[in-house]
Amino acid sequence: MRIVLTGGGTGGHIYPAVAVGRQLTQEDPATKLLYIGTKKGLESRIVPEQDIPFEAIDITGFRRKLSFENVRTVLRFLQGVRRSKKLLREFKPDAVVGTGGYVCGPVVYAAAKLGIPTLVHEQNAIPGLTNRFLARYADVVAVSFKESERHFERAKRTVYAGNPCATHVLRASRSKGFASLGLPDNSTVVLMVGGSRGARAFNEAMIEMAPLLGRLKDVQFVFVTGEIYYERTTEQIKKVSAGPIPYLHLVPYLNNMPEVLAASTLVVSRSGASSLAEMTALGMPSILIPSPNVTNNHQEANARSLMEAGAAEMVLERELSGPLLLERIDTILKDKARLQKMRTAAKRLGMPDSASILAGELKRMKRK
């Protein structure tokens, strides 16, 4: 099969597309993939690193308020459609998969206009602007939460498919995760990550926590700062600490997130949909700190669903401080029975066969 993947801006839109591509290649090594994204989005770095051919189009997102910038956005959208049509005519895909973020607007729209089968994947319980727009053109809208089907009444067909990142992460090697951190197998690892771009509040808490980490015995901490915060956080931690902290691994970004996740005992995280799909697939206990800056506060809704199932604790950003977080981590780690309960509850929410459900849909669409 020849498949065009598109979606981006942030990791939460990119990794589901990559996971679908991986699944198709695994099922049939002759699969040919092309990813269409933007130069500015994280996809321009992540996708080539995954050995998937990448082409960029120039496009910006709509402002929610009426503005002159939106006129320019419409013009860029039309240009994007023209460029997408050219790329699609050259590549001749059997189907196009869009995973959200404004870049997939012109690509999926162009494909629909050319009569190429299209599938849109929505990761969140409350859909984004681009996917809402595309729903009426796509042949299939795949949702990650059963309850979000109701937002896509105009779609030709909706499928409850989960998030394919869940499948992808289950293939990760735990030992490789420990080895990449230079740690022996079965070390206790606490991973702290503020989504694919990092978050200021997470970095502030990391700086406050760093000098206190020694209070927890035999625990290794992995702090993922996000690329833009790395330098400042490293400097600040140096300033507030007496010397190097041997059990702290400070990194800007993890290219092997599934492996490190598999090696972790507890995760402190934002509650983006793809991250949660990965954590639940692995049965990973977590402390979730939802981003307050997302459409319809959807990260808090995401976090609440894990908390109510007993898989996670939630800390709101306005309550967050380094000492409070360390206290919560310590309490959970000391309570082995609680950890086990959280693992079981998380696993129950996981949907590990998501990538194969989506691959099945694409094969069915091609045959039609």
Ligand SMILES: CC(=O)N[C@H]1[C@@H](OP(=O)(O)OP(=O)(O)OC[C@H]2O[C@@H](n3ccc(=O)[nH]c3=O)[C@H](O)[C@@H]2O)O[C@H](CO)[C@@H](O)[C@@H]1O
């Ligand atoms: C601020 C914002 O707009 N957030 C949205 C964005 O989040 P964001 O892009 O942070 O998305 P998620 O948390 O859903 O997913 C992050 C993805 O990046 C990966 N990763 C992250 C850090 C790292 O160092 N290495 C790495 O590989 C994770 O494993 C995961 O696959 O998209 C999600 C899915 O549409 C939404 O639910 C979020 O609300």
